[in-house]
Amino acid sequence: MRRLPPLSAIEAFVQVARLGSIKAAAGELALSSPALSRRVQALERFMGKPLFDRRHQAIVLNADGERLLSQIAPALDAMSDAIDAMTSGGELLRLRLGLLPLYASRRLMPRLGELKAAHPELHLDVDTQPNRQARLGDSLDAAIVLARDIDPALYARRLDRNRVFVIGCRDLLDGPDPVTRPEHVSRLTALVHRDMPETFIEWRRAMGLPELEPRTTDFFDSGPLMLEAAAQGLGVAFMLEMHFEGARDERLMRLFEPVDSDYSYWFVCRPRALHTRAVRIFHDWVLAVLNPEPASAR
CATH class of the missing domain: 3.40.190.10 (Periplasmic binding protein-like II)
Incomplete structure (x- = not known):
């Protein structure tokens, strides 16, 4: 049977490759950074070639490292699954x-x-x-x-890209003083989610109105409540495209063009x-x- 490198060296390589950091990988494996580096170097000696490009305060997979990771990481995950299955006794996850x-x-x-x-x-x-x-x-x-x-x-893995929508009730266009220009937000209450405090700032910057301020700003920690407040005419909500499209509320409408968001x-x-x-x-x-x-x- 062909000799294989130590499993500890393979585990160290995969962890560093996934995290992109010797320090972070060492913390995950409860090792010192020098000890982890030695394991990675042992695998490189076994392979007869470097697997990472060492840069100032960074370590990045090279082409050989990418190829090796794609082939051995699934096998290592499968081994972990097998151990989990054998030790869990068939219990629910x-x-x-x-x-x-x-x-x-x-x-x-x-x-x-x-x-x-x-x-x-x-x-x-x-x-x-x-x-x-x-x-x-x-x-x-x-x-x-x-x-x-x-x-x-x-x-972390990013799941989407977003745009900021200004969402308000339809009465804002039908009343005696309709809201038709971005500057008109100055007479309205801005409804802002606590998890997205920069949405209004993103929007006014994109509108070319960096000094624009709403009449006041009300903060919410619930998206559904924000949408209901907007539908009741209590202000305009600065939310994301998914929130507006998912609401399917005929009382609500989008005001102005959406702008790109960093959220x-x-x-x-x-x-x-x-x-x-x-x-x-x-x-x-x-x-x-x-x-x-x-x-x-x-």
């Missing part, structure tokens, strides 16, 4: 998942039956409380968050969580089924 209520109702719940049919062993504990990123690894295994930036210590939905978890079967099943399903375009890693 449970995933503690953080979600925004609006994303859960608009995107996840309509497709959840497909996930259940494909993986009847997987059960979700859905958590809609705030501070999802901070609670990963504690009360949450994974989360889908709405953010402009993600904590660099986390594993995206992201799948996030602690890097070590990807080694658990429940997280990996959900991660792969989300990227394959709920993602409207190829996901890009941060």
Whole structure:
């Protein structure tokens, strides 16, 4: 039988390749950075070629490393699944998942039956409380968050691109003082989600009105309540395209042209969580089924 490199060296290589950092990978494997580097170097000596390009404060897979990762990472994941299956005793898999209520109702719940049919062993504990990123690894295994930036210590995959919509009730166009120009927002209340505090700023910048201020700004932590407030004429909501299209509320209309937004939905978890079967099943399903375009890693 052909001699193989140590499994510890293979595991170190895959972890560094996935995280792009010796320090982060060492933390996940409970090793010192020098010890992890030695394992990677041992694999490179075994292969007879470098697998990474070493740059200033960075380590990046080269072409040989990319090829090796594509061939051995699935095998390593399959080994982990086999160990999980043998040690779990056939027990159910449970995933503690953080979600925004609006994303859960608009995107996840309509497709959840497909996930259940494909993986009847997987059960979700859905958590809609705030501070999802901070609670990963504690009360949450994974989360889908709405953010402009993600904590660099986390594993993250972008799920979409968005545009900011200004959403208001139809009466805003029918009254004696109709809202027809962006400047007219100065006499209205801006409704802004606490998870997207920069949406109004993004919109006014795109409109070429950096000094524009609404009459006042009301903050919400619930997308559905924001939409209802807009439908009741309490202000105009600065939300994303998905929120407007998903509302299907005839009382609401889009004011003005949408503008590009830096906010995206992201799948996030602690890097070590990807080694658990429940997280990996959900991660792969989300990227394959709920993602409207190829996901890009941060």
